[in-house]
Amino acid sequence: MLLADTVARLRRAMRRAARAADPGNPLSVAQLEVLACVADQPGIRPGRLARQLMLAANSVTTLVNALNARGLIVRTHATDDARAVALTLTSEGQLAVEGWKTTNTAILQAALGTLGERHQAALAEALPGLRRLAEAVDTLAEAPDVRRA
Numbered sequence: 001m002l003l004a005d006t007v008a009r010l011r012r013a014m015r016r017a018a019r020a021a022d023p024g025n026p027l028s029v030a031q032l033e034v035l036a037c038v039a040d041q042p043g044i045r046p047g048r049l050a051r052q053l054m055l056a057a058n059s060v061t062t063l064v065n066a067l068n069a070r071g072l073i074v075r076t077h078a079t080d081d082a083r084a085v086a087l088t089l090t091s092e093g094q095l096a097v098e099g100w101k102t103t104n105t106a107i108l109q110a111a112l113g114t115l116g117e118r119h120q121a122a123l124a125e126a127l128p129g130l131r132r133l134a135e136a137v138d139t140l141a142e143a144p145d146v147r148r149a
Contacts, residue, residue: 017107032100034063035089038073039097043086072096
């Protein structure tokens with residue numbers, strides 16, 4: 001499908017461009033994804049985070065441990081049960097997320113500036129539909145019985 005291929009290509013291009021724009025960023029894309037998810041959902045539990053990122057629980061544990069060691073994320077006990085952990089960002093973690101968003105915004109703005117008016121207008125026109133598409137994909141990601149085509 002053309003849309004799926006285009007989205008995948010855009011994601012790869014954005015990762016490459018972000019790494020080129022900020023080569024000193026010591027965090028991996030996976031770590032940045034974890035931070036972004038926690039920023040969007042403070043108090044998220046590691047198991048839910050693993051499901052959302054489609055990662056194994058031990059992978060999320062490794063990522064969270066590294067981010068905790070860097071002082072970017074904090075684990076707190078959500079209940080009296082010591083196994084029930086909630087994740088939140090530290091102020092440094094929030095700064096890392098904001099820096100990543102700023103880098104990505106600058107990349108998109110520079111790329112949009114290279115497009116002609118017709119393409120810029122077409123993208124502006126498509127934004128509401130793209131937002132709805134993102135919401136629909138998020139909803140599918142939450143569904144336990146999504147059938148892959």
